[in-house]
Every structure is written in C-alpha cells, then in structure tokens.
Amino acid sequence: MKNIAIIGGGLSGVCCAYYLDKFSGINSKKFNIDLIEKDLEFAKNKFGKFQYGQEIYDNGWHGSVSEQGALFYLIIELGLHRYLMRSSDTKKVFYTKEGIKYLPEKMLYGYPLDKSELLLSDLFTFKEKISILYNMHNTLEDENIQQLTVEEFFKENLNEHIYNKLIEPLLTSHYGSEVSLQNMVSLMPELSFLTIQREDISKVLQEMYNRKVIDNITIGSEYRLKFTLKSFVETLESNFSDKVFLETHRKVEKIEKQGDRYLVYSNGSIYEYDYVILTLNHNSFLPWFDNDSRVKEFYNHLSYVSNIVVTFVFKREELHINREIGEIIFPSDASKYVTKLEYVSNKWIDIKMSGIQIVRAFVNRQDAVETLTNKTDEEIQDLLIEEMREVHGFVGNIERYYVSRITNNYRFCDNYYNDNINEFNEYIKEKYPNLYIIGNSKKATNIENTILEAKETAKEILESIK
Numbered sequence: 493m494k495n496i497a498i499i500g501g502g503l504s505g506v507c508c509a510y511y512l513d514k515f516s517g518i519n520s521k522k523f524n525i526d527l528i529e530k531d532l533e534f535a536k537n538k539f540g541k542f543q544y545g546q547e548i549y550d551n552g553w554h555g556s557v558s559e560q561g562a563l564f565y566l567i568i569e570l571g572l573h574r575y576l577m578r579s580s581d582t583k584k585v586f587y588t589k590e591g592i593k594y595l596p597e598k599m600l601y602g603y604p605l606d607k608s609e610l611l612l613s614d615l616f617t618f619k620e621k622i623s624i625l626y627n628m629h630n631t632l633e634d635e636n637i638q639q640l641t642v643e644e645f646f647k648e649n650l651n652e653h654i655y656n657k658l659i660e661p662l663l664t665s666h667y668g669s670e671v672s673l674q675n676m677v678s679l680m681p682e683l684s685f686l687t688i689q690r691e692d693i694s695k696v697l698q699e700m701y702n703r704k705v706i707d708n709i710t711i712g713s714e715y716r717l718k719f720t721l722k723s724f725v726e727t728l729e730s731n732f733s734d735k736v737f738l739e740t741h742r743k744v745e746k747i748e749k750q751g752d753r754y755l756v757y758s759n760g761s762i763y764e765y766d767y768v769i770l771t772l773n774h775n776s777f778l779p780w781f782d783n784d785s786r787v788k789e790f791y792n793h794l795s796y797v798s799n800i801v802v803t804f805v806f807k808r809e810e811l812h813i814n815r816e817i818g819e820i821i822f823p824s825d826a827s828k829y830v831t832k833l834e835y836v837s838n839k840w841i842d843i844k845m846s847g848i849q850i851v852r853a854f855v856n857r858q859d860a861v862e863t864l865t866n867k868t869d870e871e872i873q874d875l876l877i878e879e880m881r882e883v884h885g886f887v888g889n890i891e892r893y894y895v896s897r898i899t900n901n902y903r904f905c906d907n908y909y910n911d912n913i914n915e916f917n918e919y920i921k922e923k924y925p926n927l928y929i930i931g932n933s934k935k936a937t938n939i940e941n942t943i944l945e946a947k948e949t950a951k952e953i954l955e956s957i958k
Contacts, residue, residue, distance in 0.1 A: 501529030582818025
C-alpha cells in the first residue's frame with residue numbers, strides 16, 4: 493500500500509487528488525492520499541465570491557468556462573452540466589481616444605485571418621492600412637521561435653501596427669496581464685507549434701477557424717457557472733472515495749528525503765510518504781529546500797502576475813449601458829487603470845431572476861495593479877467608476893461593489909522560465925524521485941492549465957506504482 497501526500501488544498505491539489513482517486517479505481521491501484529491544507533477549509537479565499545440576497549456569485553478573475561476546455565469536461569464528468577449556462581452572444585470592442593471601435597470578426601489566437609477586414613477596420617489609419625497591405629505576413633525561421641517573446645513573434649510574423657493596435661491589448665485582456673515580454677512558446681504553445689510545423693500558418697489557422705476550434709479567444713461557446721468555483725472544489729471533495737483523507741488545519745513545517753521515501757513534519761508529528769505533491773506557492777515550500785541552491789536559484793528568478801477584479805452590482809433599472817457589448821478592451825495608451833470591462837448580465841442569464849445587473853472591471857496592466865493594490869477598496873471603486881462613465885457616459889447608481897485582490901495569481905511566462913524549466917524538471921526527477929511540484933509554481937497560467945497539469949501528474953504517478 494503506497495501513501496501519497498498532496499500539500500496544498502487549492503484547485504490544483506483537490507483536482508490532483510480527484511484524478512488519482514478516479515484513475516486508481518480503473519487501474520486497481522492501491523494507495524492512500526492525504527490532502528493537507530494549513531487553513532480550516534480547502535481553497536479558502538482562493539476564489540473571490542460575494543452574496544446578494546440568497547444567491548452567491550463568483551468574483552474571481554477567471555470569468556467564464558470555455559466549451560471543450562478541461563474545466564468544461566470535468567463539470568460534465570461530475571454530472572453538473574445543468575449548472576452550466578450558455579452565454580448569449582456579445583461583441584468585444586476596443587475603447588480608443590476616438591471612441592468605441594469594433595474588432596474584426598475572423599480571428600484566432602488573437603491572429604487576424606482576413607486582410608480585407610483589417611483594411612476596412614477603423615482601428616487603423618490610412619497610412620497604417622497601406623503598411624499592412626504591403627507587409628501582412630512574414631515567415632519565421634524555425635530556430636528562432638524558442639526564444640521569441642510574444643511581441644517579437646507577432647512583429648516578425650505580422651505587421652507591427654497590427655500587434656500594437658489590435659493583438660497586444662486583446663491578448664493582455666484575455667490573459668489578465670501584459671503579454672509583450674512573456675515567452676511565446678510558454679504562453680501560447682499551440683500557436684508556436686503550428687508555426688514550427690507548417691510554413692503557411694495563415695492556412696492552418698484558417699482551417700482551425702473553419703472547424704470551429706474552441707481553444708482561442710474570439711470564437712466558440714462560452715458558459716457561466718450557476719455555482720462558484722469554491723463550491724466546485726467542494727463538489728470534487730464530495731466525490732472522493734475512502735482512499736482520500738482530508739487534513740485541514742494541518743501545517744507542514746518541512747519535508748525531508750530519507751532513502752526512497754519522504755518524511756513530512758507536520759503539527760509536531762512526522763509522517764512517511766512514498767509520493768509527495770507540492771501544489772502551494774513556492775514562497776511557502778522554498779524553506780524546505782534551504783540546502784538546495786539549484787531549487788532556490790530557479791524559484792528566485794520566477795515572477796508572478798497579480799490581478800484586481802472589481803464587481804459592480806446595479807439594480808436592474810439603474811444600469812444604462814450598451815447591452816450588445818460584452819467586453820470593452822483598453823489599449824495601453826487609452827486608459828490608466830482599466831484594461832477590460834465585462835458586462836456580465838448579457839452573458840449570465842440567470843441574473844435576470846434576481847433583479848440586478850452586474851458589471852466587472854478587470855485591472856490587467858501590472859503597473860496599474862501594483863499602484864492600486866495599496867489603495868483602499870473605496871478609492872479603487874471611485875477610479876474605475878470614473879473610467880466607466882468616460883466610456884459609457886451616464887452609468888447609473890451602484891447598489892454594491894466588491895474588490896478582489898489576487899496576488900501571485902499565476903506565473904509570468906518569461907524567457908528565463910522557458911530556458912530553464914526542462915532542465916529543472918530533470919533535476920527534480922533525479923534528485924527528488926516521486927516528488928512533484930505543480931500549480932502556479934510550475935505550469936499553471938490559468939484554470940484550464942491547472943486542471944490539465946493535475947490530471948497529467950495523477951496519470952504519471954499511477955503509471956509508476958507497481
């Protein structure tokens with residue numbers, strides 16, 4: 493009988509425990525899992541939420557569920573499909589100094605597919621359109637792609653004006669942080685892979701678009717949850733078998749390798765495990781590797797993205813904005829703080845029953861997040877409301893607002909990470925066999941990646957158990 497410790501009770505840890513438990517039944521593998529969390533409950537404060545009347549709503553940075561994504565399939569697997577509501581179709585628009593501008597329709601991974609749409613778009617000046625006409629697509633050298641940042645990739649593969657005016661604000665809005673200096677392969681592996689495999693990337697992307705590929709940022713079905721992500725984590729827990737032991741309010745002081753097993757020092761006691769999975773932030777577990785300069789060096793160079801999300805609640809008759817607009821995206825030079833407004837009520841149909849309207853403001857530019865983090869909730873609300881009124885004119889009277897600050901939300905995909913991650917993985921495998929590091933200290937840059945990584949880790953562990 494093998495013993496497995498999962499340290500950290502957020503989405504990553506709970507998903508990993510779920511998949512280990514599920515797959516073990518299929519493969520008849522025997523082991524016990526201790527899911528260890530230092531707080532009194534799992535995923536405490538990991539996901540923002542608020543209550544209005546009898547209903548509890550998410551106030552997290554994630555916003556929605558993509559069809560055919562990992563979270564979507566897991567919800568279906570759990571039999572929760574009745575709690576998925578398909579969002580109504582709304583339009584993404586840009587807010588510029590000249591007012592609202594509409595996005596081109598045919599796009600995939602932020603990549604414009606139709607040259608004529610770009611030339612007709614009022615996002616670009618006449619001179620820029622001439623430049624686009626003569627220099628739309630280039631061909632990348634395969635050997636360069638591994639080192640390119642997102643900005644370098646698009647500027648070498650497309651016209652510079654397209655990147656600055658269209659792609660950069662669109663991707664920054666989608667990923668929740670500036671993308672320009674992030675590594676292309678780490679952040680957008682699918683697009684990088686296509687570029688390396690096929691010279692005519694436009695043709696490949698067009699084929700994907702025609703097949704209604706969902707894993708992109710402009711087409712495909714989008715869903716809302718009728719429950720919070722916190723309650724989703726609790727649903728996963730309720731599906732655990734008796735192989736999984738939930739250990740809350742249990743603080744881990746350190747871990748120590750002893751032969752082919754690991755000693756976990758916790759709450760004054762010592763526990764032995766065959767496998768250890770670390771899902772918490774590296775700042776929490778780095779002291780356990782105090783004598784390992786290689787681990788400390790890797791994580792001392794790792795950067796994270798933080799987010800601020802503000803949810804505004806209006807009484808139904810009080811909100812006066814354009815109902816066709818689902819998201820408003822701000823280019824870097826158009827606004828000091830807000831980089832995306834999302835009119836949730838157009839997408840979240842269930843809200844109509846409660847007599848309220850909801851608008852979310854996502855602060856995605858990192859310098860703005862750092863500035864606003866030190867301000868009070870009221871100061872943040874005042875700044876964002878002022879900007880909302882600049883965009884919409886008269887907005888209406890706010891019933892309530894909720895500010896969610898999420899620090900170190902996920903890793904920043906820089907070139908250092910991309911250059912060193914494979915070597916670091918090999919080092920961990922050799923030096924610490926059967927120890928795994930997952931979550932926002934490893935692959936996770938969004939919820940989809942978090943779930944996929946947990947699933948892959950569970951499969952790898954089960955394959956190693958004899």
